Amino acid sequence: MSFLQHDVPLSWYLLLSAILFSLGVVGFLVKRNLITVFMSIELMLNAVNLSFVTFAYQWHEVRGQIFVFFVMMVAAAEAAVGLAIIIAVFRARSTLAVDRIDLMKL
């Protein structure tokens, strides 16, 4: 068996995951730069991934790990599309400030 199960309690992993997630949420809400916002989303996804892996390990469940793969795949696709959109937005508007990208406003 792995040392993790004995040395580090489960709750620490979850705590770390929660902290990372909260950091992501706060960054998402607070930062103005679109790329930073984007990175915050990635942070949240990875925080969730961490808790998935933790539980999967705890219960010897392969499903949690499969979930992680899916999340990573989606995150990669999202990164590809998102960055492309960000570049397009920057070319069109010469800014990445979230507050000023409000074309959909009524």
Place this chain on the structure above:
Amino acid sequence: MTDSAHLWLIPLFPFLGFLLNGILGSRLPRRLTTIVGVLAPLASLVVVLSDFGATVISAASSCRGCGQVTALTLPDAEALSYHWLNIGALHVDFIFVLDQLSAVMLLIITGVGFLIHVYSVGYMRDDPGYARYFSFLNLFLFFMTVLVLAGNFLLMFVGWEGVGLASYLLIGFWFQRDSAASAGKKAFIVNRIGDFGFLIGIFLVLTTFGTLSFGGIAASLSMNPAWHGTVLTVICLCLLVGAAGKSAQLPLYVWLPDAMEGPTPVSALIHAATMVTAGVYMIARTHLLFDRAPIALWTVAIVGAATALFAATIALVQNDIKRVLAYSTISQLGYMFLACGVAAYSAAIFHLVMHAFFKALLFLAAGSVIHAMGGEQDLRKMGGLHKKLPVTFWTMTVAVFAIAGFPPFAGFFSKDAILYAAFLDGTGGKLLWFIGLITALLTSFYMFRLWYMAFLGEPRSESSHHHATPKSMAVPLVILAVLSVCGGWIGIHRFSAYLAPAAAAHRPMPTGNPALEALLSIVAVLAALEGWLIADKYYRRKTERPAQLAAALPFGYKLLSNKYYVDEIYSAIIVKPLFAFSKFVLEWIVDTAILGGLAWLLAGIANITGMILQRWQSGNLRSYAAWLAAGAAAVLLFLLLTGSPHAWSLPFFHSETIYKVSHITVIQSGQAGH
């Protein structure tokens, strides 16, 4: 069923013609359109003839020598049925019945119909709507044959409505003309009133008898020989309303004169020979009901007599050649109703047949005149046409003599039969006879007036282009002229004996008194002769007299030439109030205020809700994110407050079996690891 399967063919051919010309007509070459359009009624005619004509001819020839007609060796009825509707207790079959009555009607419809199709080839030659015209004409034949073949009220109603539709389409055939379009609408709407009565009658039949088939009604009537009820009277009066609408009787006749806006062959086929006689046919078909309802029968007679006289007086002063014929048609239909009203159904059908011959001929000849005059319909501008249109002139002459009732032409025999039957009818019969006699005099007068004005004397206008009559128009004229001469030679007694199985009156056609019959005939012919002499005096010898007479009696002349102001009265009593009601109540109150207000209210609610909700859609990415986070926080808070996640039924996390299985695997893998 198998040996009568060919009954399907009779309506089928016109329907195929309608489909072919209706869908492909504008793309087909004109010659092919002609072939399809004319072949359809011909094929139906062949079916009808092969089915029945042979027996008709053999029956006629077999009794030429025997003097008295006994039972004919015909089947009473051929039937063909399929289940059509089965709704609860209501069972309606799709049933075609061919008996003597429908066979006679079919011969007229397909025979005269075929001749008029042939005539139309010449008449409509230069019309851009040629294919449309033929497809509508075939559609009419389809519905008319369905109407006549129908073995129950519902199927008859289908045909009834269908011919109304075809009539509407053909009256408004030249729909670019405003008057034609509104004439079509008028015909359709007035017919709706009649159809409403007919439909109520059908419903009453259904509730009274529990069946709609003519055979079933006949059976249940014969089981109750003493049944002379008010219900039957009400049913018959409702049916009479329907018949009066379709056959242009008082007070619903107003659509027929306007229907002359359609092409002239249409007026000949639909508005003279066949469709307008559907009311007469319907009464003859349901005569078992009418026989049990003397009041309704009496009403039929009164309506018929009144219409005959009323329309004949209007026809006296009309100057449009087709309008004269239209009022004449109404008047002759009144004759048929009169005959039905005195229970002389076979006389009514006999007159129907003869009328189909000579009135179709009159219309076709009038069409030939109009064609030659380049569209001119005003009698005052015609004159002297007998040299230019010899075929039309001679055939028209035959038709005029036939409708005026001179022997040995067709009209003499049928009109004579009706007048004789009316004379012998109990109370009031003499009065009906007298009205019929006056009408015969008037009929003779206005027909000879038309004849003199159109064909004799000097031309009253210089029409530059006199078209010759093409062969396709001349041949039907000649055939119909021959029929108008010889048709009546069948004789009413032979005819009514032939019809007896289908339309025998409870009072048989009286044969007893040949002296009286001869006397009445002489009186009728004298009346017709008198009409001719008056017309001759006014319109040949002293042509200035009509104007003097009109000047001397301005009130009477104006009353007649304005058709008793019936259109104006209807407009004031019905049309205008209806318009006002539609405008003020339906449009302003119901539509604008209530429905419009409701629509505005709903739109306002949606608008206000939208104004509130649109604040969420700020377009600001961070506000969306904040709402998202707040939502997620709210869900988490809810989970915390309601306790453990086990209270939630998330299938993946909640299932206890999975939990236990996981435990076991943990334990097992733990052991395996050590």
